[in-house]
Amino acid sequence: MxxxxxxxxxxxxxxxxxxxxxxxxxxxxxxxxxxxxxxxxxxxxxxxxxxxxxxxxxxxxxxxxxxxxxxxxxxxxxxxxxxxxxxxxxxxxxxxxxxxxxxxxxxxxxxxxxxxxxxxxxxxxxxxxxxxxxxxxxxxxxxxxxxxxxxxxxxxxxxxxxxxxxxxxxxxxLPHSEFFFAEDQITDRSMRFVAAELIREKLIRRLGKELPYALTVEIEEYVQEDGMLNVGAVIWVERPGQKAIVIGKGGSMLKEIGRQSREELEKMLDTKVFVRLWVKVREGWSDDERALRSLGYSEDS
Known part of the structure; x- marks a missing residue:
């Protein structure tokens, strides 16, 4: 026993x-x-x-x-x-x-x-x-x-x-048990996932009441080289008018989102970060089960 x-x-x-x-x-x-x-x-x-x-x-x-x-x-x-x-x-x-x-x-x-x-x-x-x-x-x-x-x-x-x-x-x-994870581990999520969420947070906080529900962020590039972390992300929205809002006049909103995301990632990871953001339209993605799955929304995720 x-x-x-x-x-x-x-x-x-x-x-x-x-x-x-x-x-x-x-x-x-x-x-x-x-x-x-x-x-x-x-x-x-x-x-x-x-x-x-x-x-x-x-x-x-x-x-x-x-x-x-x-x-x-x-x-x-x-x-x-x-x-x-x-x-x-x-x-x-x-x-x-x-x-x-x-x-x-x-x-x-x-x-x-x-x-x-x-x-x-x-x-x-x-x-x-x-x-x-x-x-x-x-x-x-x-x-x-x-x-x-x-x-x-x-x-x-x-x-x-x-x-x-x-x-x-x-x-x-909690039941008596051996630990499930290493003692220094704080999440099961990758930093790629965390980066996407941080960018989405900046968008939510900067944009109006409805638009945050019509956008999501997908990381296309997450590469560390020569002491620099390069993050490339696509911001998906549902309509062209939403794209214009996210980009802002002369690209001002997108630049600000990128700056805030870069600063927080640098603070979190203690490394230099370069963030590239694109905005693309995918109509009705938030009410399309297949689109949701392709963008990482599944019960397993």
């Missing part, structure tokens, strides 16, 4: 509706930026794994796209599938909601969580935005009736409030 490992390790899904701060929470938990963030809903489009290793615990966090009731378009259906399938096969789920209140999408998510068969910790995020902490009391009282949560933890991913409390509770819930 083998001895039980002294270490703990397991998969932890971060789930919730769009824009509740799941990606910000993952970045806070692993101690560095891995996931892109913005104030616009549905910024996260892929499952992203973030790994944090301490002396005796390895947390394998899985950030997911926001789950929502809207299933009209192929992209919406993909996002919901990617999040729903992540719930299967994890050891613990952190259900993130907004301290501002419960929503209809939260009810839909709870029904899925009840079928998961694993402990669910409710994280009430953005408590730093409450002028009076007593405003949280009605929400705390009502969530107890939704399902049997393992724990309910009010926190702030932005300010770092109660993050250690969440980590300790998760450590207690």
């Amino acid at each position: 083998t001895d039980t490992p002294a270490t703990r390790c397991g998969y932890i899904a971060l789930v919730g509706r769009p824009n509740v701060g799941k990606s910000t929470l993952l970045n806070r938990l692993i101690g560095q930026k891995l996931c892109i963030t913005s104030r616009k809903p549905q910024t996260t489009r892929h499952r992203i794994m973030g790994i944090k290793t301490t002396a005796d615990v390895q947390y394998v966090f899985v950030d997911t796209p926001g789950m929502h009731l809207d299933n009209k378009h192929a992209m919406n259906r993909y996002l919901n599938r990617a999040a729903s399938t992540t719930i299967l096969g994890v050891d613990v789920i952190v259900f993130v909601i907004d301290a501002g209140g419960w929503a209809k999408d939260d009810d839909m998510i709870v029904e899925k969580l009840k079928q998961a068969g694993v402990p669910v910790v409710l994280a009430i995020n953005k408590v730093d935005r409450l002028a009076n902490k007593e405003d949280l009391l009605p929400l705390l009282a009502s969530v107890n009736e939704k399902m049997a949560f393992q724990d309910i933890i009010p926190l702030s991913a932005t300010k770092g409030v109660n993050i250690e409390v969440l980590e300790q509770q998760l450590a207690n819930l």
Whole structure:
């Protein structure tokens, strides 16, 4: 009979509706930026794994796209599938909601969580935005009736409030196991993927309300030579008018996106970076299942 490992390790899904701060929470938990963030809903489009290793615990966090009731378009259906399938096969789920209140999408998510068969910790995020902490009391009282949560933890991913409390509770819930990943590994994603996401983040933050949902970024070149990382990326949009907006007057918007992306990649990788960007039109790509797959949107990705 083998001895039980002294270490703990397991998969932890971060789930919730769009824009509740799941990606910000993952970045806070692993101690560095891995996931892109913005104030616009549905910024996260892929499952992203973030790994944090301490002396005796390895947390394998899985950030997911926001789950929502809207299933009209192929992209919406993909996002919901990617999040729903992540719930299967994890050891613990952190259900993130907004301290501002419960929503209809939260009810839909709870029904899925009840079928998961694993402990669910409710994280009430953005408590730093409450002028009076007593405003949280009605929400705390009502969530107890939704399902049997393992724990309910009010926190702030932005300010770092109660993050250690969440980590300790998760450590207690993870199974005894050898570590799955090398102790210095922080993600299962390639830097090529991270580069595409960083460029998309700059676009989302600079552009208007609707356009971010009609664009995606595909890396065509990622080559390190002579001390320089060369990154070539195509920004796909759905209409010629969108292409003009992304390029900007005299190419000003595209130049600014390239500059911001280059600076962040240089800081992250500690090397010189050269970024080339092109904008191309592919009509209706976000509502075309085949186009989505060709651009890297699959449940396996």
